[in-house]
Amino acid sequence: MGGARTKRMPRAVREQQMLDAAVRIFGQRGYMAASMDEIAELAGVSKPLVYLYLNSKEDLFTACIRREATALAEAVRAGVRTDLPADRRLWDGLQAFFAHTAEHPDAWSVLHLQARTHGELFAAETAAMRKELVAFVTRLVAIAAREAHRDPDLPEHEVAGLAEALVGAAESLATWANSTEGVTARQAATTLMNFAWAGLGNLMSGHPWTPPAGDA
């Protein structure tokens, strides 16, 4: 009730504070167990104000997913300079991805675990974000293949498959890194680079892995 508390604050600023609090509580407690009381308290506002601004627990959660999905996609895009060679772009992109998920573990939990565990509506929201991420990585892989010259016609299916594999591996590693003591974002990025690049690199320079002879 001090002067600072009663000072009027732009709606947009207050809303971001509510979302900050909501991401923290949803990420740590899970969607079901999270209480609107706790979110309002952490945001320093009244519960009716949260409902006035964000309408319902469901809408608040959807707003969290949207904001955090956008932030993650922007962090990855900002980390990649298109004037650098393909392996450098992949490395920079992976570092940006793992740095962001490590710095915002509650946001990653909301996006990857909570959103998928609580109904088809939320799952569809994250599926849209994932699709964008896969499209971004697909372009990256396709450009890398063109740069490698040797195999400029890597089939479209193959490129899409590689991008799906890479995104799936990154999601899995981010969740593992955030729940494993002593694993840094840089280590996670290095592991995936080791896993992926030499494989992609060989593939693009015309040295694919081949099934053993006699294998149908």
Place this chain on the structure above:
Amino acid sequence: MGGARTKRMPRAVREQQMLDAAVRIFGQRGYMAASMDEIAELAGVSKPLVYLYLNSKEDLFTACIRREATALAEAVRAGVRTDLPADRRLWDGLQAFFAHTAEHPDAWSVLHLQARTHGELFAAETAAMRKELVAFVTRLVAIAAREAHRDPDLPEHEVAGLAEALVGAAESLATWANSTEGVTARQAATTLMNFAWAGLGNLMSGHPWTPPAGDA
């Protein structure tokens, strides 16, 4: 009402028929939209009998997850011969995995999409299966590293991270392959082998990918 229908059938057989029908309906309609009427009809039994045997929609779904998780794990294990070299074991394991998910798309949908979308209890069931799969792959990678001699002391964290990446990539690719026209199980397995093996292979023979010079 013919003679064949009224013949008594062992409970275990009837239960498997109900689970077959349930996996199909849950996989195609999703957990929420799936109706017990439709499941009973497809199984050729009365709805009360489904409730008598499986108790509730929730318990029926849990039984589906357990049965399909066990079947997938067994298919992968059965595909891998421990007397073969590491890359052959990985290739065989991947082929077994993608063949199984391609032949049982409804089961894969139940395990990977439905189970994670409908509450923490179901998510915990599939997390347990996933943990087993990661442990299996971790052993495979650790053995491969030992075989490669050059780097027998690949740090435990690194091995665990590689296994997480591989399982995440496989999950992502299986869902993509099942929803993409014209992608066979063998193609999905080859894509992941290309993605992963050359990378793992280089790593284990002492040729890891290294960050660009000057990169902090």
